[in-house]
Amino acid sequence: MKKLIISHTILFTLSIFSVSAQVRGIVKDNKGEPIPGVNIFWLGTTIGVASDISGEFELSPDDRTNKLVISSVSYNNDTLTITDHSTSLEIMLNEVIELAEVSVIQRSAALVKPRGAVIQTDKITGAELCKAACCNLSESFETNPSVDVSYSDAATGAKQIRMLGLSGAYVQMLTENIPNLRGISSVYGLGFIPGPWMESIQVSKGTSSVVNGYEAITGQINVEYKKPQTSEKVAANLFLSDAGRVEANANASLLLSDKLSTGILLHASDEFLDIDHNHDGFMDMPKVRQFNVINRWSYQSDNYTFQAFARALNEKRMGGQILHDYKIGIDIERYEFFIKNGYVFNPENGTSIGTIVNGSWHHQNALYGNPNDKYNAKVYDGKQGNLYANFIFQTYFTDAHKLSTGISLNLDRYDERIAIPRANSILERTYPKTEFVPGAFAEYTLNINETLILLAGLRGDYSTKYGFFATPRLHLKYTPAAFLHLRASAGKGYRSPNVWAENNYLFASSRNIYPVDDLKMEEAWNYGTSLQFYIPMFGREMSLSGEWYYTNFINQVVVDMDSNPHQVTFSNLDGKSYASSIQVEMNMEILKGLTLTAAHRVTDVKTTINGRLREKPLTNSYKSLVTTSYQTPSKKWQFDYTVQFNGGGRLPDPDAVNPKWETTFKPYTMMNAQITKYFRTWSVYAGSENLTGFMQKHPIIDIQNPFGADFDASLVWGPTHRRKLYIGFRWALDRD
Numbered sequence: 001m002k003k004l005i006i007s008h009t010i011l012f013t014l015s016i017f018s019v020s021a022q023v024r025g026i027v028k029d030n031k032g033e034p035i036p037g038v039n040i041f042w043l044g045t046t047i048g049v050a051s052d053i054s055g056e057f058e059l060s061p062d063d064r065t066n067k068l069v070i071s072s073v074s075y076n077n078d079t080l081t082i083t084d085h086s087t088s089l090e091i092m093l094n095e096v097i098e099l100a101e102v103s104v105i106q107r108s109a110a111l112v113k114p115r116g117a118v119i120q121t122d123k124i125t126g127a128e129l130c131k132a133a134c135c136n137l138s139e140s141f142e143t144n145p146s147v148d149v150s151y152s153d154a155a156t157g158a159k160q161i162r163m164l165g166l167s168g169a170y171v172q173m174l175t176e177n178i179p180n181l182r183g184i185s186s187v188y189g190l191g192f193i194p195g196p197w198m199e200s201i202q203v204s205k206g207t208s209s210v211v212n213g214y215e216a217i218t219g220q221i222n223v224e225y226k227k228p229q230t231s232e233k234v235a236a237n238l239f240l241s242d243a244g245r246v247e248a249n250a251n252a253s254l255l256l257s258d259k260l261s262t263g264i265l266l267h268a269s270d271e272f273l274d275i276d277h278n279h280d281g282f283m284d285m286p287k288v289r290q291f292n293v294i295n296r297w298s299y300q301s302d303n304y305t306f307q308a309f310a311r312a313l314n315e316k317r318m319g320g321q322i323l324h325d326y327k328i329g330i331d332i333e334r335y336e337f338f339i340k341n342g343y344v345f346n347p348e349n350g351t352s353i354g355t356i357v358n359g360s361w362h363h364q365n366a367l368y369g370n371p372n373d374k375y376n377a378k379v380y381d382g383k384q385g386n387l388y389a390n391f392i393f394q395t396y397f398t399d400a401h402k403l404s405t406g407i408s409l410n411l412d413r414y415d416e417r418i419a420i421p422r423a424n425s426i427l428e429r430t431y432p433k434t435e436f437v438p439g440a441f442a443e444y445t446l447n448i449n450e451t452l453i454l455l456a457g458l459r460g461d462y463s464t465k466y467g468f469f470a471t472p473r474l475h476l477k478y479t480p481a482a483f484l485h486l487r488a489s490a491g492k493g494y495r496s497p498n499v500w501a502e503n504n505y506l507f508a509s510s511r512n513i514y515p516v517d518d519l520k521m522e523e524a525w526n527y528g529t530s531l532q533f534y535i536p537m538f539g540r541e542m543s544l545s546g547e548w549y550y551t552n553f554i555n556q557v558v559v560d561m562d563s564n565p566h567q568v569t570f571s572n573l574d575g576k577s578y579a580s581s582i583q584v585e586m587n588m589e590i591l592k593g594l595t596l597t598a599a600h601r602v603t604d605v606k607t608t609i610n611g612r613l614r615e616k617p618l619t620n621s622y623k624s625l626v627t628t629s630y631q632t633p634s635k636k637w638q639f640d641y642t643v644q645f646n647g648g649g650r651l652p653d654p655d656a657v658n659p660k661w662e663t664t665f666k667p668y669t670m671m672n673a674q675i676t677k678y679f680r681t682w683s684v685y686a687g688s689e690n691l692t693g694f695m696q697k698h699p700i701i702d703i704q705n706p707f708g709a710d711f712d713a714s715l716v717w718g719p720t721h722r723r724k725l726y727i728g729f730r731w732a733l734d735r736d
Contacts (some may be wrong), residue, residue: 124198148161241726457491492524563653681732
């Protein structure tokens with residue numbers, strides 16, 4: 001099927017991956033959903049590109065032919081005759097359909113690496129998310145070699161991500177291209193986004209676009225929720241594990257007209273069992289009860305688009321001792337909204353304007369210790385309000401020159417209270433903080449015959465707390481041949497430290513916490529380079545890539561757990577601090593339906609602590625990952641298996657006189673597996689996490705005396721639970 005019309009697609013956040021060319025367009029399926037990774041090339045030549053994450057492509061014309069081939073293994077191929085290079089194309093592809101009795105088979109890419117993207121990016125699609133249980137965002141990276149997820153401690157269930165060897169605090173988290181999960185919500189926020197709600201996840205490494213702000217230092221992760229105009233009419237997902245977790249998700253959408261649509265997403269989960277596999281008296285994992293709801297609206301006309309989004313969340317965490325007095329209780333309440341508007345003034349040169357307004361309110365009340373004895377309990381009570389706005393203008397000066405520019409506003413208001421027992425007294429303090437950051441940005445894209453692409457950005461921001469700062473960023477992509485893609489990047493990133501908001505999980509220990517009063521804004525340079533080869537092999541194509549990233553801190557908040565085993569201090573960097581990450585990765589469809597990903601990464605992360613440049617504690621020295629997936633030709637069965645080899649590392653220094661833990665931890669292996677059976681409109685799946693049952697032996701120090709001076713649940717380097725078994729059910733009624 002062919003359809004050529006003027007594209008009126010509005011990009012609210014102005015995709016940085018799409019670049020100017022003489023022939024450009026977008027590839028969609030018959031549901032109107034963009035298709036990434038489609039090959040577009042001139043017939044009889046090797047000149048071509050692949051559609052990016054948004055399904056868009058741009059290609060220089062060729063004097064030898066006007067036949068444009070659109071090719072994909074998941075869709076019927078098409079060939080177009082191009083007579084007008086100034087017209088933007090909208091290409092609709094039919095799905096590959098095979099009839100086997102009454103089964104309809106559609107194959108879609110699970111992990112997409114857009115070849116045309118200037119910034120190195122992985123797109124994790126819904127098909128990839130279904131390869132594991134994926135209860136929420138924190139479990140969405142089990143098959144991704146670039147992102148690590150681990151527990152922050154052995155008591156609260158807080159999870160943190162790592163990218164390029166550094167914690168998730170240096171990764172900019174976005175939802176729908178809006179900065180999110182910041183400050184207080186960063187500690188438990190990875191559990192706020194249920195897996196069945198996500199349409200896709202985009203993971204980019206290094207500094208990213210200045211359009212989205214200044215906070216990306218080691219990378220950026222953007223989550224796209226399901227859209228009412230493209231998602232299922234109605235869908236449901238039920239999940240049950242032997243750890244006592246019960247989860248139900250549902251979403252529904254309604255097309256009120258050809259322009260107006262609305263959708264709702266619902267989530268409820270509960271963990272009702274007290275699990276203690278190592279018999280230490282503490283729950284291996286806290287019990288978490290969560291209710292979560294989203295409602296969104298979309299209006300799309302020829303040149304105008306409007307979206308509205310509202311969300312409410314309530315979560316309760318209960319952990320600690322099963323029979324005795326040490327308890328952990330964390331209550332979270334969160335509300336957020338956004339409104340987006342986009343208008344295209346001139347479709348011929350892509351001139352458009354977009355606005356985003358987003359707001360959130362987050363309240364977290366936490367108690368660690370004996371709830372009936374204030375002299376044996378630590379309290380953290382934090383509130384955060386955020387208001388964010390972004391106004392964006394873009395245009396193409398010529399086919400080779402594109403400009404994106406605009407202004408942004410960000411307002412954070414914190415109201416935090418802590419209460420800590422100190423020698424028969426209570427240290428109680430409040431920490432109010434208001435930070436207002438207006439800024440302006442400009443980003444320029446130069447495309448030279450699809451061979452060399454330059455993306456240069458600069459933004460300036462003024463913080464009412466830290467003053468003015470500038471954020472320069474530069475990305476280059478060079479394609480000397482169709483099989484070889486080279487990328488390089490350099491840029492700065494900043495972040496405002498929020499010690500109590502981002503580290504209150506450390507209250508699950510007897511360590512005294514001492515932050516300094518004049519912490520500076522964190523500032524770092526990030527440099528990166530990568531090579532990606534596409535090698536024909538046995539009638540198929542193997543993708544082989546190698547990359548190196550280096551993060552060099554100018555200012556950093558140093559967390560010191562080494563100088564004193566009974567305390568943790570936060571101070572400004574006085575010396576060097578850096579993180580180096582080298583990774584190689586291979587992706588290939590070995591046989592029809594059988595895919596394989598293999599990767600290995602080595603990290604070197606060092607920080608100056610108490611005057612010494614030392615390896616950062618609780619950081620794995622390497623990680624290897626092998627993940628494979630097989631789907632039968634009729635798509636009735638799917639088998640997924642992942643194994644991770646995690647390297648060892650250093651632990652914070654123990655007490656020299658009376659050591660309670662080792663100085664290092666050893667390498668360990670994790671295995672996950674899942675089997676899925678597909679039916680016409682529904683599927684069932686069953687699997688296991690941590691197949692070998694490996695568990696950190698002593699995740700909590702001095703567990704027999706939780707109110708003593710040596711109690712510490714923050715020294716977690718491995719899994720704190722044994723093998724989990726689960727079963728689930730998915731059902732969806734798609735649109736015609």
